Amino acid sequence: xPRQKRKQSETGIYHVMLRGINRKTIFVADEDNKRFIQVxxxxxxxxxxxxxxxxxxxxxxxxxxxxxxxxxxxxxxIAVSFVQWYNKKYDRYGHLFQNRFKSEAVEDDTYLLVVxxxxxxxxxxxxxxxxxxxxxxxxxxxxxxxxxxxQVNIDAGFIDDYFVDRESFELFMQKVNNxxxxxxxxxxxxxxQELRExxxxxxxxxxxxxxxxxxxxxxxxxxxxxxDASIRQLSxxxxxxxxxxxxxxxxx
Numbered sequence: 001x002p003r004q005k006r007k008q009s010e011t012g013i014y015h016v017m018l019r020g021i022n023r024k025t026i027f028v029a030d031e032d033n034k035r036f037i038q039v040x041x042x043x044x045x046x047x048x049x050x051x052x053x054x055x056x057x058x059x060x061x062x063x064x065x066x067x068x069x070x071x072x073x074x075x076x077x078i079a080v081s082f083v084q085w086y087n088k089k090y091d092r093y094g095h096l097f098q099n100r101f102k103s104e105a106v107e108d109d110t111y112l113l114v115v116x117x118x119x120x121x122x123x124x125x126x127x128x129x130x131x132x133x134x135x136x137x138x139x140x141x142x143x144x145x146x147x148x149x150x151q152v153n154i155d156a157g158f159i160d161d162y163f164v165d166r167e168s169f170e171l172f173m174q175k176v177n178n179x180x181x182x183x184x185x186x187x188x189x190x191x192x193q194e195l196r197e198x199x200x201x202x203x204x205x206x207x208x209x210x211x212x213x214x215x216x217x218x219x220x221x222x223x224x225x226x227x228d229a230s231i232r233q234l235s236x237x238x239x240x241x242x243x244x245x246x247x248x249x250x251x252x
Contacts, residue, residue, distance in 0.1 A: 006071075006072070006103060007103075007104070007105045008105065009067075009071075009105030009106060009107060010105070010107055011066070011105070011106060011107055011108075012066050012067045012068075013052075013064070013065070013066045013067075013105070013106040013107075013112060014063075014064075014065055014066075014067065014071050014103045014104065014105060014106060015062070015063075015064055015103065015104050015106055015115045015119075015181055016062070016063040016064075016065060016071070016075060016101055016102070016103045017060055017061065017062055017063075017101065017102040017103070018060060018061040018063075018075070018078075018079065018097050018098075018101050019059065019060040019061075019097065019098050019101075019102070020059040020060060020096065020097060020098070021095050021096060021097060021098050023059050023060075024059060025058050025059050026058070026059055026060070026061070026086075026096060026097075027056055027057075027058060027137075028090075032086065032089075033056050033136075033137045035082065035085055035086075036056060036061070036078075036082050037054070037056070037137075037153075039078055039081045039082045039085070040054065040063070040078055041153050042081070043074060043077040043078045043081070044153075046077060047068060047069045047073065047074040047077055048068040048069070049065050049066060049067050049068045049069065049071075049074050050065065050066035050068075050155040050158075051063070051064070051065055051139075051153075051154050051155055052064040052065065052066065052112075052116065052139075052154065052155055052156075052158065053115075053116050053119045053120065053138075053139045053154065054119070054138065054139050054154070055119045055120065055122045055123065055135075055137065055138035055139070056137040056138070057122055057123065057126065057137075062118075062119045062122060063075075064106070064112075064115055064116060064119055066155075071103065075101050079096075079097055079101075082096075083095070083096045083097070104181065109161075109162065109230045109233070110228070113162060113172065114179050114181065115181050116173075117172065117173050117175070117177065117179060118179040118180075118181040119138065119139075119181075120132040120138055120139070120140045120173050121173070121177070121179070122138070123135040123137075123138065131174060132173055132174065133170075139154050140173065142154045142156060143156050143159065143169065144166065144170075146159075147165075147166035147169070148166075160231070160242075160246070161230050161231050161232035161242070162230050162231065162232075164231070164246045164247075164249050164250040165250060168250075190227060190229065192233065192236060192237050195227060195229055195233065195234075195237050196237050198227060199223055199227075199237070199238075216248070217247075217248035220234065220238070220244075220245055220248035220249065221248055221249055223238075224245075224248075224249050231245045231246050231249065
C-alpha cells in the first residue's frame with residue numbers, strides 16, 4: 001500500500017513527532033537530551049527554520065517548526081546527526097527512530113496555540129510533573145526566560161502577537177484541556193475581511209481614528225474578547241499599532 005502524501009502547510013508551520021523504533025526509549029541519560037537539543041539548534045541554523053517549541057519525552061519528541069527548506073529535509077538533518085552520535089555512544093547499529101516521522105500542518109493562529117500548549121503539557125499529562133515549568137526537557141522554561149529578557153535558543157518572539165504578558169501566557173499554557181494534537185481539529189480563524197465585516201456589523205465601527213482613547217481601548221478589548229482574534233490581526237484590521245492593541249487588552 002503506497003504511503004499517504006504528507007500534507008503541505010500553507011503557513012509553513014508543522015507539528016512534528018519523532019518516535020523511537022518499536023516505541024523504545026530514546027533518551028536514557030540527560031546527556032542524550034542535551035545532545036538532541038544541540039542537534040536541533042545546529043539544524044535550525046543550517047536549515048534556517050524557526051523553532052517555536054519542543055518537548056523530549058522518553059520515547060518520542062515533539063517539535064513545532066516553521067520551515068524554510070522543506071520540513072522533511074530539516075527533520076532528516078536532525079535525525080541523521082543525532083543517530084550517528086547516539087549509535088557511537090551506545091555502540092549500536094541501525095535505526096533509532098521510526099522511518100517516517102508524523103506531522104500535521106498548522107494552518108491558523110488558534111491551532112498554533114493549541115499545539116504549543118499540547119507540546120508543553122505532554123509531561124504533565126504523562127504524570128511526570130504537575131506544571132509545565134517543572135519539566136527540564138521542553139521549551140516552556142525558555143519562554144519564561146524570554147519573558148524575563150534573556151536570550152534563548154528558540155524563536156519565542158512570535159508569542160507577543162497572542163499574549164500581552166507572561167501571566168496571560170502561563171494561564172493559557174496551564175489551562176486544563178483535552179487537546180489531542182496530530183488528530184485535533186479546530187474552527188477556522190476569521191480572515192481579515194471576515195473579521196472586518198464582523199466588527200462593522202456587531203460593533204458598528206469601521207475604524208477607531210476619531211474615537212477617544214478610553215472608548216477606543218474599551219472597543220479593542222470587546223472585539224478581542226468576542227472574536228478571539230490575535231493582537232497582530234487586530235492591529236492589521238483596525239489599522240493601529242500592535243502596542244496600542246496589546247496595552248488596551250492588558251488594561252482590562
